[in-house]
Amino acid sequence: MKTPAGSAGKGPDVAEVVATVIADVEARGDEAVREYSEKFDNWSPPSFRLEPEQIERIVAGVDRQVIDDIRTVQRNVGDFARRQLESLHDFEVETLPGVYLGQRSIPVSAAGAYVPGGRYPLVASAHMTVVTAKVAGVPRVAACTPPIRGEVPAATVAAMHLAGADEIYLLGGVQAVAALALGTSSIAKVDLLAGPGNAYVAEAKRRLFGRVGIDLFAGPTEILIVADDTADPFIVAVDLLSQAEHGPDSPAILVCSSERVARAALAHVEALLPDLPTNDYAGPAWRDHGQIIVTDTTDEAFAVADGFAAEHVQVLTAEPRRALALMHDYGALFLGEATCVSYGDKVIGTNHTLPTRGAARYTGGLWVGKYLKTVTYQEVTSRESSVELGRLCGRAARVELFEGHARSGDVRAAKYAGDPLPWAAGQYNA
Structure with a gap:
């Protein structure tokens, strides 16, 4: 037994709209952001960024049960994210005498958290994006959410604030994502964008990927x-x-x-x-x-x-x-x-x-590791090991016809073990 699955009707040319908005925000910055916010959300306040006193006033107006529930959920999200973080370990290993290889997980410097609005104020998305980023150690988290029918989504703002967002902007749609990714005079750019959104937001993240990191390409919920x-x-x-x-x-x-x-x-x-x-x-x-x-x-x-x-x-x-x-x-x-x-x-x-x-x-x-860059480092303190690696590098690189690479290995073997350098006769004396 199988119910027939039909096909939904096609909407406007999402890709074309998104491409236009991104190009315009890149060219005109805040001016374009304001125009699109007014066009799409009928929203053009003196500043899109909420000041601390505004945030305090908004949070104070949210029902206390809602605030308590937000805190409880964020504690749950934070606890799980911390367990994820604890599962990641920096390490250093000596693979040969005097050869040290290491791995570190470093948080990105700035993350953008997009929290959708529209029909549904997706308060929970603030927990998932901001709390997880902060547990990862991201020093700057800029959070954006659109107004809902011209009103401030108070519960969402409260969730962003309680989650630890460093900046909160009442700004939505492609213009918000583009501003975070590209930067404007009033919104500094971020290194990674996270959070769900409609088809326009998803397409904007797809187009901006490479210039900025993203959590993942997300389509309709399943x-x-x-x-x-x-x-x-x-x-x-x-x-x-x-x-x-x-x-x-x-x-x-x-x-x-x-x-x-x-x-x-x-x-x-x-x-x-x-x-x-x-x-x-x-x-x-x-x-x-x-x-x-x-x-x-x-x-x-x-x-x-x-x-x-x-x-x-x-x-x-x-x-x-x-x-x-x-x-x-x-x-x-x-x-x-x-x-x-x-x-x-x-x-x-x-x-x-x-x-x-x-x-x-x-x-x-999305998980705590998405906000981390797993990087490596190397150090060779033993001349004997460097000679061994240098000779190996010379042979391996020449198989691939990378002569310059080979010579980097050669010079270590020459300096530390006296190996001849026929390609540098008369130029190098160890």
Whole structure:
């Protein structure tokens, strides 16, 4: 059994719009940023950057329960990011007598955190981008979020502030991403951009990659549920729709080894959709990108699921941890009925910025290591070892016809061991 997946209609030429905005921001800086902010968001304050007293006033106006919840979630995110950081170790090893090789993880100097607004104020994205960057040790984090219908998204600003953002800008869209990546007279450029966004933001990050680092190329949110005969069809349906509401192009897929569960889940989806407040997004997502695939066995369901390399994979089976052994292409796994993708999106502590559109085949999601540069260093203190390496380098480089490289090795062997230098006769005397 498989529901037909249609195709969504094409929108405006995203690439063309993005290219124009980026070029204009690069050419005219703040002037262009202001024009696009006014055009797209009807927003042109005296300064896009919030001053400390403004931030203090905004945060003071947020409900205390919301503030407490933000602190709790950020503690969860920070704790997990710190565990990730602790798993990375700088090291130095002596590979030959007097030959030292080392590795260090150095945080980038400046990161840009983009927190989407629009229809949904994605407060949780502030936790994922800013908290994780600060745990990594990034000294400067500049955070941007758009106004929502001309209003300040107070909870998002509070989340950015409590997460430790050094600069907060009420600025959204391509103009925000371009300003962070390229720099203007009022916004210093960053080294790495992180955070989700709409198709325009995603395209802007793609175009700017190389001039600035990015976390990953992110497309529409995806959910794939693996279920068997033990799964609760109602929970399956609710969880599918929980992610379909992200947008009309969000895939929601059920791979199930039980036709009974699959049919019951489909009936629940169809019953729940009409009254879902976000039906205008979830409905088209399910209609155009929803799928139900029935397999003969649960192991086959795991194999089919792995082929999708989906962003979120939720496992509602009798033995959910079998997915750890049987699957390897996914952004994040959510194991068992007591766990749901929404926990990962909002509260549990793992990062919700994850690979989509099959990118889980080659990358994981945003994590503390993304804000770190893993670099190496070398030191040779033994002349004897340098002679050995120099002779080896000379031979290896000449196989590749790199004579200049070979000579760098030759001169060490000549100086420290008296090896002849026929190519420098009369020019060098060790």
